[in-house]
């Protein structure tokens with residue numbers, strides 16, 4: 046069987062591409078993308094992730110509040126989030142995290158929101174999908190105690206660092222906690238040697254790939270909206286950085302995504 050890809054982070058419910066949802070899924074399938082995580086980031090996008098994924102076998106919703114929302118999220122909204130996170134079809138809590146780069150919300154509020162959502166993840170027993178920008182060390186302060194409790198509670202992989210832009214040394218500190226590290230389109234940018242160094246140095250069992258659609262198109266698609274079919278450009282760049290074949294890289298990263306989200310992609314569910 047041909048190796049299939051898994052896009053561990055996308056926002057297909059984004060208004061910029063939502064009208065194209067069915068065509069995007071068809072192009073993804075044609076490109077060999079068998080699994081797509083559809084990630085929420087605010088109340089409306091969480092609901093939409095769940096409703097869009099419901100009719101699509103290979104599309105898996107996650108729900109969470111992005112750190113940009115931290116000044117706006119109320120206790121009632123968190124209670125609602127917990128209800129959604131507990132649904133059987135929701136595979137992770139995210140995206141959650143800290144963003145000191147854009148700093149659209151107060152740091153104290155971001156940290157409080159992150160902790161509240163880590164508690165939700167522990168209560169519903171699901172992994173987290175973590176955004177970190179300009180906060181690669183600060184996030185670790187929150188994830189270290191969380192990961193210890195998650196793993197004590199039986200969660201093999203406590204979560205994934207989405208579109209990780211820190212150093213290899215920082216990434217390996219998350220790997221030590223049991224996290225997967227997700228590589229996105231910027232690895233294909235000619236000047237981004239740091240991303241290729243990061244991808245080359247990660248253990249094979251800790252590596253996954255993503256598009257972050259409709260953002261971060263790979264080099265060959267720059268200026269266009271990104272979509273899951275473009276994951277192959279990123280996977281190819283990761284494979285090249287590691288000196289592996291695309292087949293090997295896809296088999297490994299798809300198996301990792303299945304372990305992370307505790308599921309089987311439809312293309313493999315029937316295979317022995």
Ligand SMILES: [Zn+2]
Nearest residue numbers: 054084140257
């Ligand atoms: Zn995202």
